[in-house]
Amino acid sequence: MDKVNFYDFTMPKLEAYLMEKGYERFRAKQLFRWVYGQKTIDFALMTNMSKALRQELSEILDFNLPKMVSHLVSTDGTQKFLFDVGGETVESVLIPSEDRMTLCVSSEVGCNIACKFCFTGKQKLKMRLSVSQIMGQYLGAVKVLNDTVRISNIVFMGMGEPLDNPVSVFDAIENLHSPSGCNVSRKKITVSTSGIVPLMPLITKSRTRMAVSLNGANDAVRSFIMPINKKWPLAELLKACREYCDETGDKVTFEYVLLKGITDSIEDARELYRLTKNIPNKINIIPFNEHPGSGFERPAESQIVAFQQELIKLGAHVLRRKTMGRDIFAACGQLRSAYDGHPGRLELAQQGV
Numbered sequence: 001m002d003k004v005n006f007y008d009f010t011m012p013k014l015e016a017y018l019m020e021k022g023y024e025r026f027r028a029k030q031l032f033r034w035v036y037g038q039k040t041i042d043f044a045l046m047t048n049m050s051k052a053l054r055q056e057l058s059e060i061l062d063f064n065l066p067k068m069v070s071h072l073v074s075t076d077g078t079q080k081f082l083f084d085v086g087g088e089t090v091e092s093v094l095i096p097s098e099d100r101m102t103l104c105v106s107s108e109v110g111c112n113i114a115c116k117f118c119f120t121g122k123q124k125l126k127m128r129l130s131v132s133q134i135m136g137q138y139l140g141a142v143k144v145l146n147d148t149v150r151i152s153n154i155v156f157m158g159m160g161e162p163l164d165n166p167v168s169v170f171d172a173i174e175n176l177h178s179p180s181g182c183n184v185s186r187k188k189i190t191v192s193t194s195g196i197v198p199l200m201p202l203i204t205k206s207r208t209r210m211a212v213s214l215n216g217a218n219d220a221v222r223s224f225i226m227p228i229n230k231k232w233p234l235a236e237l238l239k240a241c242r243e244y245c246d247e248t249g250d251k252v253t254f255e256y257v258l259l260k261g262i263t264d265s266i267e268d269a270r271e272l273y274r275l276t277k278n279i280p281n282k283i284n285i286i287p288f289n290e291h292p293g294s295g296f297e298r299p300a301e302s303q304i305v306a307f308q309q310e311l312i313k314l315g316a317h318v319l320r321r322k323t324m325g326r327d328i329f330a331a332c333g334q335l336r337s338a339y340d341g342h343p344g345r346l347e348l349a350q351q352g353v
């Protein structure tokens with residue numbers, strides 16, 4: 001019989017699965033305690049279960065996690081982890097800042113949303129990650145960091161659109177958050193979406209933080225760079241954001257990529273402010289990280305500063321996302337598994353930035 005992967009289960013789902021197999025419900029809790037609490041997957045050590053039971057469980061459960069196939073450390077302290085997820089690879093990036101250590105995880109290999117400026121989006125969707133493949137990015141990073149640094153925040157801003165893979169993403173979030181799992185506060189977990197409006201209430205329900213890739217301050221520009229806007233235009237997107245704020249009392253984070261000549265004018269800044277001012281929010285401006293053949297450019301530094309200053313002047317709460325990890329090709333929107341295992345191509349990528 002094929003084994004099932006322990007890490008693919010939330011506690012309620014494992015309870016249901018074990019009960020269906022004829023075991024007691026509390027066995028799920030015991031297993032969670034061993035694996036996430038005691039950090040052991042060795043059945044020999046699970047002495048509060050009979051030998052016979054352990055033998056049986058070992059025949060139906062495995063604890064396979066994606067193998068880490070590379071670990072790169074940038075000169076600025078950013079680290080990139082590459083995982084084998086069955087022939088494909090995904091990336092996670094650890095980004096240090098003054099007050100936090102953020103792990104940026106992937107939810108898919110490739111992405112069908114096809115935003116024009118995004119490196120991942122150039123690659124059609126190849127696979128949606130399973131719960132264990134998402135958990136594995138966190139657990140793998142924790143293991144290799146070996147207590148030298150503690151991951152404080154998790155953001156779903158790596159490869160893929162989290163709301164295109166909602167069951168795995170929200171089950172993984174439950175395990176990451178649960179005190180019986182990894183015990184990460186929900187408020188330290190952020191789900192970033194390009195705006196799959198009908199599924200945005202799932203973020204609200206999970207009580208994590210919502211980030212929305214706005215990137216355009218009107219429908220014409222946004223539809224040009226993010227085709228998803230044709231399906232769910234700004235009015236609908238912003239309504240979903242407002243509902244999140246109303247229900248959770250939290251602010252939504254708007255991500256806004258600065259593309260030279262397309263989204264970076266002072267008038268764009270004003271339009272962005274007008275568009276968002278009635279929703280409790282922070283704006284995260286991200287100067288475009290260039291990649292070969294993108295057809296877009298990063299604005300001049302003076303323009304980036306002027307854009308931010310205009311928003312500040314208007315009274316927006318705006319932060320500039322620092323570009324980190326460029327030397328290891330780990331900056332925002334640069335993740336793409338096709339580059340994995342080709343160090344020569346990393347050099348190529350650097351030339352573009």
Ligand code: SAH
Pocket residue numbers: 117118119156157158159160161162192193194211212213214215255256257286287288289290291332333334
């Ligand atoms: N799919 C989700 C999460 C991953 S993308 C989403 O789109 O929200 C994370 C962020 O990176 C998004 O805000 C996206 O707009 C931004 N991004 C993508 N490509 C980029 C690039 N080349 N330079 C800067 N930011 C980029």
Ligand code: SF4
Pocket residue numbers: 111112113114115118119120121122158159160161194213
């Ligand atoms: Fe997909 Fe997000 Fe990239 Fe758009 S920006 S293509 S949604 S990963």
